[in-house]
Amino acid sequence: MLPISSDYPVRGNSPVTWTIIALCCFVAVLQMLDTPAFSDAAMVQYGAQGALIVFDIFPLNPDSARVAGSIISSMFMHAGIWHLAGNMLFFHCFSMAIESLMGPWRYSIFYLLCGIAAALT
Numbered sequence: 001m002l003p004i005s006s007d008y009p010v011r012g013n014s015p016v017t018w019t020i021i022a023l024c025c026f027v028a029v030l031q032m033l034d035t036p037a038f039s040d041a042a043m044v045q046y047g048a049q050g051a052l053i054v055f056d057i058f059p060l061n062p063d064s065a066r067v068a069g070s071i072i073s074s075m076f077m078h079a080g081i082w083h084l085a086g087n088m089l090f091f092h093c094f095s096m097a098i099e100s101l102m103g104p105w106r107y108s109i110f111y112l113l114c115g116i117a118a119a120l121t
Helices: 015-034 040-046 050-056 064-076 081-102 104-120
Strands: none
Touching: 015 064, 015 081, 015 104, 040 064, 050 064, 064 104, 081 104
């Protein structure tokens, strides 16, 4: 069973939700243009890698900024077209109601903090 919508009424527009969906799709297109399949090199460079996060951010070294940036960039990467489609379907159905409740600014911060927590976990 796939979700089509949420029972919670959405008030107003959902600009953050649509922006995040657009960013994820844009990053997926960039990944697909890199090679015929999703690029493994892009996953290594921009995806969050737990061992690097734990051992490469502190103590600071020349690679620390890239590893810290991968925590944010990994929030918009997906491992394939079906991974992207499934995530965006669920994200669209449920995030609009949350954004409607929280407002766009608080929801943006919430999304960012949840993504950082997910990468750190």
